[in-house]
Amino acid sequence: MAGTQGAIGASHFPLTVARQRWRVRPELLIVAALIAVVGWLVAIPLAMVVWGTFRDAAPGLPGSFTLNNFVRAYFNVGLLQAIQNSLIFAGGASMISFAGGTFLAWVTERTDAPFRRVIYALVLVPVIVPGILFATSWLFLLNPTIGALNKFASYCCGFETPIFNGYSMGGMIWAEGVDNFSLPFLLMAAAFRSMDPSLEEAAQTAGAGVWTTMRTVTLPVLLPAVLATLLISFIRALESFEAPAIMGIPAGIAVFATEVWLAVSRTRPADFNLSATFAMGYLLVTVVGVYLYHRATKMSERYVTVTGKGYRPTRFKLGYWRWPTALFSLFLLGVAILLPLFILIWTSLLPFYMIPSWQALSLVSLQNYRDVLALDSAYEAFVNTLIVGGSAAAIGSLLSAVIGWIVIRTRLPGRRLLDVLAFAPIAIPGTVMGIALLWLYLSLPIPIYGTLWILLFGFLGKYMTFAVRSTYASLTQIHKELEEASTSCGAPWLRTFARVTLPLMAPGLLIGFLFILSLSFRVLGLPVMISHVNTRMMPSFIFSLYDEGKYEVLSALGVLIMLFLLAIAAVSRYVAKKFGVQESH
Amino acid sequence: MAYVSENARVRFSLAVSIAILFMMGFLNSALGASAEEIYAGLAKMPKEQRQKTILERANKEGKLMVYGATDEAISKAIITGFQKTYPSVKVDYLREVSSAILAKAMMEVNAGRWSWDLLSVGPGYNEVKQAKAAARHYGLVADESYPKQFVGADWIGFEILPLVIAYNKTLTKAADVPKSYGDLLDPKWKGKAAIDVNPDNLVTAMIKKWGKEKTADWLDKFINGNQALIRRGHTVQTQLLASGEYPIASEVYAYRVEQLMEKGAQIDWLVPADVAEAEVPGYVISSQAPNPYAALLYAQYRTSKEGQSIAGGFGRIGVHPQSELKYPRLRELVKSPTLDRLTLINVEDQKLWDQASELIQKYVAPRVRAK
Numbered sequence: 001m002a003g004t005q006g007a008i009g010a011s012h013f014p015l016t017v018a019r020q021r022w023r024v025r026p027e028l029l030i031v032a033a034l035i036a037v038v039g040w041l042v043a044i045p046l047a048m049v050v051w052g053t054f055r056d057a058a059p060g061l062p063g064s065f066t067l068n069n070f071v072r073a074y075f076n077v078g079l080l081q082a083i084q085n086s087l088i089f090a091g092g093a094s095m096i097s098f099a100g101g102t103f104l105a106w107v108t109e110r111t112d113a114p115f116r117r118v119i120y121a122l123v124l125v126p127v128i129v130p131g132i133l134f135a136t137s138w139l140f141l142l143n144p145t146i147g148a149l150n151k152f153a154s155y156c157c158g159f160e161t162p163i164f165n166g167y168s169m170g171g172m173i174w175a176e177g178v179d180n181f182s183l184p185f186l187l188m189a190a191a192f193r194s195m196d197p198s199l200e201e202a203a204q205t206a207g208a209g210v211w212t213t214m215r216t217v218t219l220p221v222l223l224p225a226v227l228a229t230l231l232i233s234f235i236r237a238l239e240s241f242e243a244p245a246i247m248g249i250p251a252g253i254a255v256f257a258t259e260v261w262l263a264v265s266r267t268r269p270a271d272f273n274l275s276a277t278f279a280m281g282y283l284l285v286t287v288v289g290v291y292l293y294h295r296a297t298k299m300s301e302r303y304v305t306v307t308g309k310g311y312r313p314t315r316f317k318l319g320y321w322r323w324p325t326a327l328f329s330l331f332l333l334g335v336a337i338l339l340p341l342f343i344l345i346w347t348s349l350l351p352f353y354m355i356p357s358w359q360a361l362s363l364v365s366l367q368n369y370r371d372v373l374a375l376d377s378a379y380e381a382f383v384n385t386l387i388v389g390g391s392a393a394a395i396g397s398l399l400s401a402v403i404g405w406i407v408i409r410t411r412l413p414g415r416r417l418l419d420v421l422a423f424a425p426i427a428i429p430g431t432v433m434g435i436a437l438l439w440l441y442l443s444l445p446i447p448i449y450g451t452l453w454i455l456l457f458g459f460l461g462k463y464m465t466f467a468v469r470s471t472y473a474s475l476t477q478i479h480k481e482l483e484e485a486s487t488s489c490g491a492p493w494l495r496t497f498a499r500v501t502l503p504l505m506a507p508g509l510l511i512g513f514l515f516i517l518s519l520s521f522r523v524l525g526l527p528v529m530i531s532h533v534n535t536r537m538m539p540s541f542i543f544s545l546y547d548e549g550k551y552e553v554l555s556a557l558g559v560l561i562m563l564f565l566l567a568i569a570a571v572s573r574y575v576a577k578k579f580g581v582q583e584s585h
Numbered sequence: 586m587a588y589v590s591e592n593a594r595v596r597f598s599l600a601v602s603i604a605i606l607f608m609m610g611f612l613n614s615a616l617g618a619s620a621e622e623i624y625a626g627l628a629k630m631p632k633e634q635r636q637k638t639i640l641e642r643a644n645k646e647g648k649l650m651v652y653g654a655t656d657e658a659i660s661k662a663i664i665t666g667f668q669k670t671y672p673s674v675k676v677d678y679l680r681e682v683s684s685a686i687l688a689k690a691m692m693e694v695n696a697g698r699w700s701w702d703l704l705s706v707g708p709g710y711n712e713v714k715q716a717k718a719a720a721r722h723y724g725l726v727a728d729e730s731y732p733k734q735f736v737g738a739d740w741i742g743f744e745i746l747p748l749v750i751a752y753n754k755t756l757t758k759a760a761d762v763p764k765s766y767g768d769l770l771d772p773k774w775k776g777k778a779a780i781d782v783n784p785d786n787l788v789t790a791m792i793k794k795w796g797k798e799k800t801a802d803w804l805d806k807f808i809n810g811n812q813a814l815i816r817r818g819h820t821v822q823t824q825l826l827a828s829g830e831y832p833i834a835s836e837v838y839a840y841r842v843e844q845l846m847e848k849g850a851q852i853d854w855l856v857p858a859d860v861a862e863a864e865v866p867g868y869v870i871s872s873q874a875p876n877p878y879a880a881l882l883y884a885q886y887r888t889s890k891e892g893q894s895i896a897g898g899f900g901r902i903g904v905h906p907q908s909e910l911k912y913p914r915l916r917e918l919v920k921s922p923t924l925d926r927l928t929l930i931n932v933e934d935q936k937l938w939d940q941a942s943e944l945i946q947k948y949v950a951p952r953v954r955a956k
């Protein structure tokens with residue numbers, strides 16, 4: 001009997017081993033699928049951009065290999081100065097946005113200062129309002145001749161010469177910096193919300209004050225979120241052209257984006273090969289940035305703030321500093337956001353921009369709002385934007401969660417490449433990405449050209465990176481032990497990911513969602529290139545109004561979009577609070 | 586007789602049917618006439634028969650696609666008027682800024698995708714021609730009263746957009762306003778006159794009127810010598826003029842100035858005495874138009890008194906001599922002898938536009954890189 005049983009057992013053993021050897025782990029399938037998806041969304045358009053730099057003909061036309069594009073792009077007299085200006089501009093703007101955004105995030109998430117909800121709502125305004133409107137509003141505030149602030153200073157304090165000059169590097173840095181408060185705020189707010197306060201409590205027990213604790217404990221522990229924020233802010237400022245166009249060109253200050261525009265606008269249609277060659281410069285900066293980010297955060301265990309130990313984030317008691325902190329925050333928001341917002345609302349009520357005065361007050365009316373509401377195409381564009389933006393935001397957030405998990409949690413080969421691929425599109429100007437996508441889907445027998453699908457693919461590919469960075473910051477704070485506890489209890493990987501990891505990442509995911517949704521209303525280059533007759537989005541519509549000279553109607557539209565998205569932001573904050581780490585009171 | 590199974594017969598029939606359909610498709614595409622061939626045939630017909638054919642075939646086609654850069658409200662009004670007259674033909678209008686619409690249209694053509702019937706062109710017309718994407722229309726796009734100088738072999742100009750010198754009335758007395766571009770070189774305007782960072786229309790008109798050398802000399806003196814104020818975009822330039830940032834804007838669209846004046850802005854305009862330029866944006870019909878008859882019908886409507894008057898209601902100057910115009914002062918611009926004085930820049934002036942681009946890079950671009 002024993003021999004028979006032994007024989008039976010021996011005959012089953014090889015089959016069992018064979019089945020175990022060939023059993024496919026679900027996470028490997030997901031990784032493969034993810035690489036395929038990201039590859040399609042990002043790698044192919046990216047490859048076309050790279051290909052375009054070495055060709056001398058537009059996509060679809062016969063051409064030959066050339067290095068002449070590099071000569072045309074990078075060997076021009078003004079480029080060195082433009083690069084220097086760009087570094088100053090992007091560096092200054094990103095420092096302002098980081099400092100302002102982080103301070104306000106700390107106030108709203110980690111202190112007991114009053115008016116936190118008001119502060120939260122106001123900080124989100126710039127992320128919602130198209131950059132071109134904000135930049136023009138700053139021009140109307142800081143203009144040396146007709147700027148409202150200079151006029152006010154002259155009227156009330158007798159200044160004869162203008163105090164502010166928007167046509168300067170300082171003006172550009174300020175306008176760009178405050179326009180980008182929102183992203184650092186959102187990223188750092190999520191990080192602050194998920195932070196175990198025990199480290200800070202230990203510092204305070206040892207005698208450190210609030211500011212010392214913030215400087216020596218809080219910020220260093222949140223290094224991944226800090227670096228992600230600085231990296232994205234810097235690259236966005238580098239790519240930005242609104243402030244440089246409106247304020248820099250009149251001042252004779254060219255940045256890299258100005259040189260790109262000068263070179264590309266010389267020909268009609270725009271020179272794709274030259275645009276792609278310039279995009280390589282941005283790409284290089286991005287790759288270096290990502291490398292430095294990973295070098296700085298490779299010891300990820302140091303930055304864990306969410307562990308299996310139960311906790312609730314607490315708020316610093318500011319004591320006598322409660323009201324001064326709140327008032328300073330409101331003052332900062334007033335200067336940085338409310339002033340241009342006031343100009344935007346003021347302009348939306350006038351037939352054309354005028355300096356605030358009693359005479360101008362007599363011309364105030366709601367005509368511009370009536371004009372907006374009378375435009376049928378505005379409704380269609382609005383609905384299209386909600387569909388594309390909402391879908392891209394939802395899918396992008398989910399994809400970023402999985403990408404984040406692979407890059408941060410695993411040692412799988414190719415994860416760094418996945419990281420670079422997911423981040424690289426931030427460097428490619430929207431117009432260049434749009435042209436690459438146009439050519440791709442015009443050439444392939446995939447019938448999505450002229451539909452909302454091409455817009456969805458474009459937004460996912462280009463802007464998923466914001467969700468990815470926010471996810472990294474979130475995931476780095478969560479200790480592995482929480483997931484390990486789940487898997488050791490027998491839960492498969494997918495269930496652990498869905499029931500443990502995702503909820504803990506919720507604040508970071510929701511920020512990614514909100515950001516991609518708001519960008520779908522705000523960014524111009526990509527949707528202008530790839531939208532079609534029935535698929536126009538708000539940005540195309542906004543750009544058309546600007547091009548037609550209807551700045552005041554555009555201001556009215558900007559105000560309406562802002563009110564709508566503020567409502568969305570309020571809902572998302574409620575959801576984040578409900579499902580994220582609960583704070584103690 | 587050999588036995589042939591039922592399955593084999595079915596497969597054979599299917600194969601033959603597919604082959605026939607394929608051949609029909611092939612022949613259809615081989616025999617399908619291009620827009621130009623259709624228009625050549627129409628041109629030989631008597632007028633009444635021709636118009637009847639165009640209308641019948643356009644109704645059968647039932648739709649057309651226009652790619653343009655005309656303002657939203659204007660294009661909507663024109664399409665509404667067209668569809669009221671021809672309810673069986675639906676018009677889809679894709680509106681984008683001119684550079685984007687041209688890029689999109691040419692990408693489609695280069696990829697072998699012919700989806701547009703009419704396209705707005707200006708600079709970039711040569712690329713459209715090189716790609717053989719513009720159909721010759723044999724003059725069928727407009728009636729006899731339409732001025733011939735606005736009808737090319739394969740393009741048609743719908744409107745005249747004069748660019749003028751504008752001034753702020755509270756900052757400048759009427760007597761002091763510069764009357765010509767030569768006057769702008771007066772030292773009293775140093776640092777007070779604005780110009781677009783890409784004044785391609787103005788410089789093209791100057792080259793056409795003065796030649797390249799004199800234009801280069803003027804640019805050097807105005808941009809560098811007189812420290813012209815560089816601003817990006819005609820929109821911003823006109824707005825800032827109305828707001829009082831500077832007293833003179835050297836190159837703005839007359840109708841935009843009129844629109845702001847109507848709203849109460851204290852600005853005005855004049856036609857320069859030495860170079861009076863006007864842009865003539867054009868449209869082409871696609872050589873592979875999916876709906877060639879509908880495209881021709883739309884072009885005819887667009888050049889008719891009715892179609893032109895609709896745009897005129899928004900202040901755009903139509904070419905048709907009897908079209909109505911909202912701003913009477915603009916109508917005077919396009920009546921002789923003023924019309925004869927205007928230097929018209931149409932789509933065929935691309936060679937001059939390239940020379941203008943060269944001069945702009947030489948004299949204007951360095952000001953943008955001054956610091």
